[in-house]
Amino acid sequence: MQPISVYRQERLEQRRPPRKQLAAAASTFVAVVLLLLLLPGEQAEAKRTAIPLPLDITPAEVDRFSPAAEEVIAPVNHWQETKVRSGESLSIIFQRHGLSAADVHELLTGTELTRPLTRLRPGQELAFHIEHGKLLGLKVKKSEMTTLLYERAPDGFQVSELNREPEIRTRVTSATISSSLYKAAEDADMPERLIMELANIFGGVMDFVYDVRAGDHFIVLYEELYLDGERYKAGKILAAEYVNRGRSYQAYRYTNTLGKTGYYALNGESMQKAFLRAPLEFSRISSQFNPNRLHPVFKTVRPHRGIDYAAPRGTPVYAAGDGRIIEAGYTRANGNYVVIQHGSQYITKYLHLDRKAVRKGERVDQRQIIGWVGSTGYATGPHLHYEFLLNGVHRNPRTILDKLPKAKKITATEMSQYRKAVHGMHLQLSTYAVQAGYRSPSNASVDAG
Incomplete structure (x- = not known):
């Protein structure tokens, strides 16, 4: 009788398959795994066909639909921006950027400008375009709206203007007035320039x-220019209304x-x-037209054939x-003076x-500047003495203008076109006047003249 350990060993030997069969089975398993990895599954196939190509696509256009075409390539910025420092010349700025x-x-x-x-x-x-130590271009900002571009050309540098277009809004x-x-x-x-334009x-x-009185009011419709979403400056006045003493x-x-x-x-x-x-x-007005006024210097009654406007020197x-x-010219009494002839009468x-x-x-x-306010001659302080003569006779400058011929008007043939052009602006002024409480709705179409 064999020992138990020998018996178990013989039974295990009978159950174990031959080595050649094991090797064959292992080879088959590896082949199946590799095949499964190489062949696309249903999910991969679905991904591959998820975005159909156009029916009329040409072979030359296929590259547009490849994954690489979806990558956005950022443009290369060759320009180096800088600002002029105090005391710098063009030579110093060039040296700072490696130029000689x-x-x-x-x-x-190489340029005329x-x-x-x-x-x-x-x-x-400024902005420089430099490649391999050579200047290819230079931008010089003249204003927020205009930049000069100097570009290298075979025969020197060509200059062009780069102009920005602002966004125009109305306000x-x-x-x-108090x-x-x-x-x-x-x-x-309101910007100072528009205030002056309103007075003009x-x-x-x-x-x-x-003429200005407390309680007067005005409405102004004007343009505002915007750059990059921010207010740059005021534009022109489109329409305005001034109500003086009603x-x-x-x-x-x-x-x-x-x-x-x-303006009409x-x-x-x-x-x-x-x-x-x-x-x-x-x-401010300091002395009105008065033929019997007391002279401020000589303290005697002398005719004052004009109007004195007190104003700061200059x-x-x-x-x-x-x-x-x-x-x-100049006289001891009048100081520096100017006399203008307007036509044959004035x-x-x-x-x-x-x-x-x-x-x-x-x-x-x-409205051309002819001089500046001073106090030359017989004057107690800075002011302008203004006179108006009609046919050689002194007239009151404040009243004579109402008697002069009326100003020119839009021609009758153009009047219809004019009314169409200003209708929208007139409506805006009237609507705003009502909303601001300056005018009642029943009086929203006041005609001026």
Whole structure:
């Protein structure tokens, strides 16, 4: 009888398969696994066919639908931006960017437009395009709207302007005057340039030195220019209304068939009159026309054949109308003075100027600067003495203008076109006036003139 251990060993030997069979089975298993890994499954096949190609695709277009085509390649920015530092010249800026004096000379001699390159300002923005140490381009920012581009060409540098187009929005603002037009407009967040333009528009129908009263109000419709979503600056006034002591004056910007742009009342009458109501702006009147006034220096009764406008020294003085300078000089009594001939009937005089800006014989346009307020001659302080003569006779400048011929109007043939052009602006002013409480709905179409 065999021992038990030997018996168990024999039984195990009988159950174990031959080694050749094991090797064959292992080989078969490996082959099956590899086959399963190489063949796509249903899910992989679904992914492969999830995005069908267009039916009319050409072989040349197949690459557009490959995964690599979906990658976005960022553009390469070759421009190096910088700002001009205080005291820097073009040579120093070039040196700071690894360029030599020879590069500066090549640029300045390779273009005709050299002025912007030699008159750089601290803080001004520049940009360089340099490759392998060679200057290929230079940008010089002139303003928020304009940049000069210097690009290398075979025969030097070509210059072109890059102009940005701002977004234009319209805005309506208004204010009631308590002390002065300037203060009210400033409180209404109107830029100073627009305040001056507002006075210019109504300067033919109102004397903003003398006529303004507390309780007057104005409405202004104007453009605002935006860059990159931020307000850049104010544009032009499109329409405006000024109510002085209950009387409404309205003005609308319009370009006529001849291409001339101006401001007109709703009835088509031009706001630009032959003479300004006042030859300077935003001052106070110190002495009215008075043939029997007491002279402030000599304390005697002497005729005062004009109006004195007290103003700070250096305030610009404007020509009241188009004309020719017939006198421009100095006398002990008048100080520095200017006399303008307007046509054959009218003469205006401007005395006690600090300085003159014109010479005898020159032609001047209305609102052109002819000098600046001073206190030369017999004057107790800085002011302008202004006189108006009609056919050689002194007339009161404040009343004579109402008796002069009316201003030109829009022609009858163009009136229909004018009314269509300003209708929308008139509606905006009227609607705003009602909303602001300046006007009742029943009186929303006040005609100015």
